[in-house]
Amino acid sequence: MAEVLLTADRTLMSDYHNNIFLGFGTCAPKNIIPEWLYSFLFFPRIRSNNGVPLAAPYGLRKVEAQLLKEEFNVKTVTPNSIHRHIKSAKILGIHTMDPFGLGPASSTLSAIFKKKPYLARHFQELIDNPVIKQAQKRGLKIVIGGPGAWQFHYRKDFVERQGIDCIIEGEAENILGKIFRALFNGNSVPIFYQTPIKETPTLDEIPDIVSPSIDGLVEIGRGCCRGCEFCNVTIRPLRWNSLNKIRREVDLNLSLNKANNCCLHAEDVMLYGSRNTTPDGKKLVKLHELVVAERKVDLSWSHCSIAAIAAKPKLLSKISEMVLQNQAWWGAEVGIETGSPEIVKKRMPAKAHPFKAEDWPQIVHEAMGLMHDNNLVPACTLILGLPQETEDDILKTMELIDNLKEFRSLIVPLFFVPLGQLSREDWFKSTNLSDLHKQLMFQCVEHDFYWADRLIDSLYKNKWQRRLLKPFYKAFVAIAKSKVRQIE
Ligand code: SF4
Structure with a gap:
């Protein structure tokens, strides 16, 4: 015992x-x-x-x-x-x-x-x-x-x-x-x-898992180099696991768990093996050869960044060709956070690197288009109520979201939570929501409803599950829409 x-x-x-x-x-x-x-x-x-x-x-x-x-x-x-x-x-x-x-x-x-x-x-x-x-x-x-x-x-x-x-x-x-x-x-x-x-452990001090992880999740690295003020992760040093370590954990999951899936986990999978904000093409391709080409898993990424996608369009296409051999699309969480270059400059100055913070809306548009063309489906986050956010910032975010309509994605507006360097700031609450915030939330719900409807069929491979889920899912989103309208 x-x-x-x-x-x-x-x-x-x-x-x-x-x-x-x-x-x-x-x-x-x-x-x-x-x-x-x-x-x-x-x-x-x-x-x-x-x-x-x-x-x-x-x-x-x-x-x-x-x-x-x-x-x-x-x-x-x-x-x-x-x-x-x-x-x-x-x-x-x-x-x-x-x-x-x-x-x-x-x-x-x-x-x-x-x-x-x-x-x-x-x-x-x-x-x-x-x-x-x-x-x-x-x-x-x-x-x-x-x-x-x-x-x-x-x-x-x-x-x-x-x-x-x-x-x-x-x-x-x-x-x-x-x-x-x-x-x-x-x-x-x-x-x-x-x-x-x-x-903080060095890579050698972190043991391999000895039993399967949920959905075949395997960590490929820890830490992040972008330093957003509202984030805890950025406090940790950036480290990438070796291909050997990743191989061992992927194989452990595949041998002991019946599912054939693998979620590569890092704060930015596109930056695997890189020491700066530009993806290292050779290392990223090798990683995907290992996981996708050799093991033919059903792949997802935990997170990737807008700027890294926009920095290497051809690299994304190459990875996409490999991934789409086994599946119709793959997903990742992606932080858009805002459409306002002023907020990017103030709160997340390295978010756009190697591009300029001033160009953030164009970078987001470019990266979202690339993901759409390559069947990478992002679940994007926006942050409402960052300290010193102005009406103009919200309007710029609304304009950006309007320009992203054609791209297959989910966009989730989140209330600011005081973490990282902003841990002493106030929480953003529903009572702080302005009319513009509400319009922005509603805009996101409309966007998500449109795209989720189109994604739901491929989410559920078993027909009976799909039939069961769809009406409830639609009802849930309809209620979410009406609740957003009612927020006071
Ligand atoms: S890019 Fe993401 S993980 Fe990195 S510091 Fe910013 S919010 Fe945190």
């Missing part, structure tokens, strides 16, 4: 029908679609064997690998099977992404629907599990980590009430053993532990 149990709530412990971008559905609150059906459509329970999931979030797999390397007795379990494994556990590690729904997508949707998002409800349900409470009474320690750890600073009462022992922020490979050993030995640890830069 394991002494360390690792888990995550149901919205994270799902393969999203092998389409990682469906995971966005977890940010929505309860709506017209019955809860059981919505959960099944957007975040079905992961398949498991005696409570051990066949795949788990990549970050949790890294924690598992590190603890195993340090010879802890560890088991990763599904949230609904904790009761079967908790008796002998001394520590429960919980991976979080957006535990209180404070992230940009969920806070925007909950402001529109005025309800708690699914992901926050499921995190609450996990932490309230009575078997965990009983185990805490006999000494079980709770450690929380993952990209959502920052949110606990805004919920200190909750941390105390739930008896959470330690919340780890940042890359944890070099400090996990120290913290877990201290807890095993009954020594005190800080309730909030922010990994200092000097403890």
